[in-house]
Amino acid sequence: MTEHAPAGSELPDGAETCLSFTVSGPWGHFRRIEGNIVKQTYRVIPRTTVAGLIAAMLGIERDGYYDLFAPGESLVAIEPTSELRTMKLPMNTLSTADEHMASLNPRGKLSIKLPDPSKPRQQHNYEVLVDPAYRIDVWLDNDERYDQLRSLLESGESYYVPSLGLSEYLATVDYHGEFPIEQGPDGDTVAIDSTVPEAVDSIVPDPETRYQIEQTPAFMERDDGGRTTSAFVSYAYNPDGGSLTFTDVATYSVDDRTVVFT
Amino acid sequence: MLDPNEFYDEYPPERLEDELPERPISSLRGIQHLYGRLYTLATAGGGDYAAYLTPDQANDLIGAEESLIVVRVDLSGDRPALDADEPVKITQYADDLIQKVAHCKYNAARGIDHSVTHRSGRNSDPEKLARYACERLTKWATDDVVQDVADEHPDGEVIRGLATVGEEESNLDRIRSAVKAELGGSTTALLTVQVRREASVDYEWPGDVPVFNEAMRARKLSKLVSKGQATNSAGQATDLISGERTRTVGTAEDPLNYFLGKQMEKFPGLDPDEAWRSHPISEDGAVTLMNAEEFVDACSYRTFNADVYYLPYFLGRPTPAEAYNLYAALHSVTQADDMGPVQTLYDELGDHEANSEGRLRFYVAAVMKHQMSRFDVYGETLNGRIHYPTEVGERHEQITGSWVFDENDDRNRNRTPPMPSHEEWSLTTYQDFREMIGSGAYLYRTFPFTDEDTDATVDDERIDVHVSILAGDPVPRTQLVSAYVERLLDRDGDDVPELLIASQFAQLCALENADLVTTDAGDTESTLIDGPDYDTMEPEHARTDGGTAALDRTEKLESFIEQTDGLDDPERKGAFLLGTLVGQVGTYQQGYHDRSTTVIDQYPIKSMTKTKVKRITQEVIDKDVVYSREMAKKGSNINSTMYKEVTNAIVETMAGNDPSGWEISTDDLRFYYALGLTYGMNDRSTNKDDATTDDETTDESPDTNE
Numbered sequence: 010m011t012e013h014a015p016a017g018s019e020l021p022d023g024a025e026t027c028l029s030f031t032v033s034g035p036w037g038h039f040r041r042i043e044g045n046i047v048k049q050t051y052r053v054i055p056r057t058t059v060a061g062l063i064a065a066m067l068g069i070e071r072d073g074y075y076d077l078f079a080p081g082e083s084l085v086a087i088e089p090t091s092e093l094r095t096m097k098l099p100m101n102t103l104s105t106a107d108e109h110m111a112s113l114n115p116r117g118k119l120s121i122k123l124p125d126p127s128k129p130r131q132q133h134n135y136e137v138l139v140d141p142a143y144r145i146d147v148w149l150d151n152d153e154r155y156d157q158l159r160s161l162l163e164s165g166e167s168y169y170v171p172s173l174g175l176s177e178y179l180a181t182v183d184y185h186g187e188f189p190i191e192q193g194p195d196g197d198t199v200a201i202d203s204t205v206p207e208a209v210d211s212i213v214p215d216p217e218t219r220y221q222i223e224q225t226p227a228f229m230e231r232d233d234g235g236r237t238t239s240a241f242v243s244y245a246y247n248p249d250g251g252s253l254t255f256t257d258v259a260t261y262s263v264d265d266r267t268v269v270f271t
Numbered sequence: 272m273l274d275p276n277e278f279y280d281e282y283p284p285e286r287l288e289d290e291l292p293e294r295p296i297s298s299l300r301g302i303q304h305l306y307g308r309l310y311t312l313a314t315a316g317g318g319d320y321a322a323y324l325t326p327d328q329a330n331d332l333i334g335a336e337e338s339l340i341v342v343r344v345d346l347s348g349d350r351p352a353l354d355a356d357e358p359v360k361i362t363q364y365a366d367d368l369i370q371k372v373a374h375c376k377y378n379a380a381r382g383i384d385h386s387v388t389h390r391s392g393r394n395s396d397p398e399k400l401a402r403y404a405c406e407r408l409t410k411w412a413t414d415d416v417v418q419d420v421a422d423e424h425p426d427g428e429v430i431r432g433l434a435t436v437g438e439e440e441s442n443l444d445r446i447r448s449a450v451k452a453e454l455g456g457s458t459t460a461l462l463t464v465q466v467r468r469e470a471s472v473d474y475e476w477p478g479d480v481p482v483f484n485e486a487m488r489a490r491k492l493s494k495l496v497s498k499g500q501a502t503n504s505a506g507q508a509t510d511l512i513s514g515e516r517t518r519t520v521g522t523a524e525d526p527l528n529y530f531l532g533k534q535m536e537k538f539p540g541l542d543p544d545e546a547w548r549s550h551p552i553s554e555d556g557a558v559t560l561m562n563a564e565e566f567v568d569a570c571s572y573r574t575f576n577a578d579v580y581y582l583p584y585f586l587g588r589p590t591p592a593e594a595y596n597l598y599a600a601l602h603s604v605t606q607a608d609d610m611g612p613v614q615t616l617y618d619e620l621g622d623h624e625a626n627s628e629g630r631l632r633f634y635v636a637a638v639m640k641h642q643m644s645r646f647d648v649y650g651e652t653l654n655g656r657i658h659y660p661t662e663v664g665e666r667h668e669q670i671t672g673s674w675v676f677d678e679n680d681d682r683n684r685n686r687t688p689p690m691p692s693h694e695e696w697s698l699t700t701y702q703d704f705r706e707m708i709g710s711g712a713y714l715y716r717t718f719p720f721t722d723e724d725t726d727a728t729v730d731d732e733r734i735d736v737h738v739s740i741l742a743g744d745p746v747p748r749t750q751l752v753s754a755y756v757e758r759l760l761d762r763d764g765d766d767v768p769e770l771l772i773a774s775q776f777a778q779l780c781a782l783e784n785a786d787l788v789t790t791d792a793g794d795t796e797s798t799l800i801d802g803p804d805y806d807t808m809e810p811e812h813a814r815t816d817g818g819t820a821a822l823d824r825t826e827k828l829e830s831f832i833e834q835t836d837g838l839d840d841p842e843r844k845g846a847f848l849l850g851t852l853v854g855q856v857g858t859y860q861q862g863y864h865d866r867s868t869t870v871i872d873q874y875p876i877k878s879m880t881k882t883k884v885k886r887i888t889q890e891v892i893d894k895d896v897v898y899s900r901e902m903a904k905k906g907s908n909i910n911s912t913m914y915k916e917v918t919n920a921i922v923e924t925m926a927g928n929d930p931s932g933w934e935i936s937t938d939d940l941r942f943y944y945a946l947g948l949t950y951g952m953n954d955r956s957t958n959k960d961d962a963t964t965d966d967e968t969t970d971e972s973p974d975t976n977e
Contacts, residue, residue, distance in 0.1 A: 046528065210588060
C-alpha cells in the first residue's frame with residue numbers, strides 16, 4: 010500500500026495557494042492501460058495526464074517532468090465539470106510499429122519519424138469523451154515553475170499546444186485565478202466536488218446520485234530504459250458532474266469548492 | 272471445482288479474508304484477479320503453486336479406464352534407471368491423484384504442457400501415447416527452462432536423472448513396448464512420471480517433489496515475458512493490481528485479450544519488449560489473471576453479433592460475505608447449461624442488489640472479434656447494475672399492463688385500447704422483462720438490424736444503447752427515435768407494422784419513465800421527455816353512464832393524448848393526429864369499399880415529410896368529408912363528419928401552428944405519424960359506432976350489423 014498516494018493527508022510545507030483552471034475540449038481520449046488491441050478511454054483525466062498537460066504548457070520535454078509532479082512536490086485536485094459522456098469514433102490508423110515508421114530528414118539535425126502514408130489504413134473504434142471539461146487545482150513546490158505557470162495562465166499562453174490525450178483533441182484552458190488552500194468543511198459527512206482518491210468504501214450512497222470508480226496512473230518515474238508508473242490511484246467520481254458525499258475524508262477548500270488533492 | 276457449501280467449509284471467513292485482495296476492486300484487472308483467485312481456491316486450493324496448476328483441465332479423465340500413464344524412474348541406484356519390474360504403470364486417474372500429478376496445461380499446437388505431467392490429445396493411439404511417455408524424459412526434462420531450474424535447485428539431480436534415462440535408446444524402447452503392450456487401444460490420458468529417490472522409500476509423485484513444481488512454474492512464467500515479437504518483456508515496476516513494487520511482466524495472457532497483440536495505432540513507440548512498462552503485472556498476478564478464464568467465459572454470451580461479457584463484482588474491497596455470494600453466482604453460471612448467464616446471475620444475485628447499496632456491479636463489454644488481432648469494444652462499462660434493467664422492466668410492465676395496451680382493463684369496457692397487443696409480440700404484453708433487457712433481446716425487437724457484412728467498425732447502436740441501459744446512462748431521445756424509424760423503414764412492403772410500432776412506443780415510454788432518456792440542450796426538438804402515467808385516469812373522463820359510442824372515442828383519444836406527455840408538443844400531436852385520421856379512414860375504406868389501395872398505402876411512413884404534411888392533411892380530410900356525405904345519403908343517422916373528434920383536433924392543433932413552419936425532425940414526425948396510424952388502425956369500434964344503419968354494405972362488414 011505504500012506505493013499508493015495517501016488520501017487527504019497533511020499538506021506539504023509551503024502549500025498555501027494553488028492555481029485553478031479548467032481544461033475542456035470537444036473531444037478527449039485517455040487510453041486505458043488494459044487496452045492495446047481495444048481503445049477505451051478513462052472517464053476522468055488521469056493525474057499523469059494532467060502533469061503532462063501542464064509540462065507541455067511549461068515547455069518541458071517528455072520524461073523531463075516526473076520529479077516536478079512527484080508526491081510531496083506537487084498537489085493536484087481534479088473535478089469533472091461536465092457530464093462524462095463517451096461515444097465510439099471509428100478512426101483510420103496506420104501502423105506505428107518501428108519497422109513501419111519512415112524517417113523524414115534522417116540525417117539532419119531535426120529528424121522525425123512518421124508512419125508510411127502510402128500504406129492502407131485500418132479502421133478501429135476509439136472510445137472518445139464528448140465535450141469533457143475538468144477543473145484542475147495545482148500546487149508545485151518548485152517556486153520557479155509555479156510562478157512560470159501562473160504567468161502563462163494569466164497571459165493565456167503555452168509552449169506546446171495543450172490537448173486532451175491525443176494531439177488532435179485540442180484543449181481550451183480557462184484560468185480562474187490563484188486561491189488559498191484552506192481547511193475543508195468539518196462534519197461526519199462532507200460533499201466533495203473533486204474526484205476522491207482511494208475512498209470507495211467511504212462513499213455515502215444516495216439512490217439519486219450515481220457514483221463510479223476508476224483506477225488510473227497517478228505518478229511516474231524515469232529509469233534507464235524509459236518511464237514507469239510508480240503509483241496507481243482509484244478515484245471515485247460522479248459521472249453526471251456533481252458532488253459526492255463521503256465520511257471520514259480530509260478535505261480542503263479552494264474557491265469555495267471542496268476538494269481532495271492527490 | 273468446489274460447490275459453494277464446500278467452498279465455505281474449506282475457506283471459513285477468517286481464512287478467506289486473508290485470500291481476498293487488500294485493494295478495492297476498481298478496474299477490469301482487479302475483477303479478473305479476484306475471479307482468478309476464487310477459481311484457484313476452488314480448484315487447486317491454496318499453496319504456493321496453486322495458481323499455476325490447472326486441475327480442471329483433466330476433470331473428464333477422473334475415473335476413466337487407462338487414464339493415467341506413469342513412467343517410473345529409479346534414482347536410488349548408482350545410475351538412474353527405469354524401474355526393473357514395472358517401467359510403466361497404467362492406471363485410473365482419480366480424485367486423490369489431482370494434487371499428486373500437479374498438472375499445468377499449456378495451450379500450444381505442438382508444445383508440451385508446462386508440468387512434467389502432460390495431457391494427451393483426445394483418443395490418442397498407443398503409438399502416440401508411447402511417444403508422449405518418452406517425451407517426459409526426452410523433451411520436458413531437457414527443456415532449457417527446466418534445465419536452468421535443475422542447475423539452481425538442490426534437487427536438480429532428479430531432473431537430470433530423468434534426462435539421463437531418456438538418453439539411452441534401449442530405455443525408450445522399453446517404455447514404448449510397455450505402453451503398447453499394456454494399453455487396450457486408443458485412450459485419452461495424463462502422462463507423468465514417478466521417481467524413487469532412495470531404495471528404502473516408495474516411488475514419489477511429481478506433486479510431492481518440489482523441483483518438479485519449481486520447473487513447472489518457471490516454464491509457465493517464461494511465457495509471460497516472451498510472446499510474438501516480445502522476447503523478454505519484464506522489469507521492475509509497480510504492479511497495477513497490488514500496487515507493490517516488484518518484477519513485472521508484459522505479455523501476460525488476459526482472458527479478454529484486450530492487451531496482447533499489436534494493431535495499427537494512434538500512439539507511436541509502443542515496443543513489445545517494453546510492454547511491462549505500460550501494463551505492469553507481477554508474475555503471480557499475471558498467472559492469477561489467466562485463471563479467471565473459466566469464470567469470464569461462463570459469464571459471456573452472444574448477442575448483436577458480438578461477445579458480451581457480463582461480470583459481476585462488488586465495488587470496493589470485497590468482504591468475505593460478498594465473496595461467498597460472488598463465488599456462488601460464478602459457480603452456478605459455470606454449472607448452468609440451460610440458462611443464459613444473465614438469468615442465472617440475476618437469480619443468484621438479485622437479492623443482494625437491494626442490500627448492497629449499489630456495490631453490486633457488473634463489468635459489461637461487447638467485444639467484436641473481427642480477426643485474431645482485430646478486436647473492437649463496442650460498448651463497455653464497469654457500472655452495470657441489476658437495478659437499471661429491473662427498473663426499466665417494471666416501467667414497461669406498467670405501460671403494457673395499463674389501459675393503453677390491455678384490452679381487459681376496465682376502462683376500455685367494450686372498445687379497443689389505443690394500442691394493439693399480441694402474445695407473440697412480447698413487448699406489447701404484460702410480463703417479466705428484466706432478463707430480456709439484461710440479455711439485449713429487448714432492443715433486438717425494436718432496433719434496426721445492422722448488416723455485419725458491411726463495414727464492421729460502424730457502431731452498432733443496439734450495443735451502445737444496451738450498455739447504456741445496463742449502466743444507467745441516459746440515452747439521447749433523438750438516437751432512440753431515429754433508430755425506431757430506421758427499423759420501420761427497413762421493412763419490405765408497405766403494410767404498417769402496428770405491433771412493432773406499439774412495441775417501440777412501449778419501450779420509449781418505459782425508458783423515459785425509468786429516467787434513461789435525455790435531450791440535447793441545443794436540440795430544436797421538444798424537450799418533453801416525461802414519460803406517460805397511464806395508471807390514473809382523469810376523473811372527469813371516467814364515465815360510468817355509457818354515453819354514445821362517438822363520445823367514447825373522443826374520450827379515449829383525449830385521454831390518450833393528455834396522458835402521453837410526449838404529445839404535449841403541438842407538432843408531434845399534429846403528426847399523431849394525422850396518422851390517426853389516415854389509419855381510421857384507411858380502415859373504413861377497407862371495410863366499406865373493399866379498396867385494395869387505401870390512404871394508408873397512399874401515405875406510407877417513409878413518404879411523410881414536413882413539406883407534405885399540410886397537403887396530405889387536406890387530402891385526407893377531404894376524403895373523410897366525401898365518405899361522410901356518402902354515408903348520409905345511404906341513410907346513416909349521422910349527419911356530421913366521420914371521425915369528428917380527430918378532424919376537430921387536427922384543425923385545432925394546426926390552426927395556430929401551420930405545418931409549413933414546423934421544426935420537428937423528420938424522424939420525430941414519422942415516429943408520431945406511425946404511432947397515429949397504429950392508433951387509428953386499432954380503433955375497431957369505428958364502423959359500428961359511426962354507421963349504425965341498415966346500409967347495403969352490412970354483408971361485407973359484419974361489424975356494422977346492429
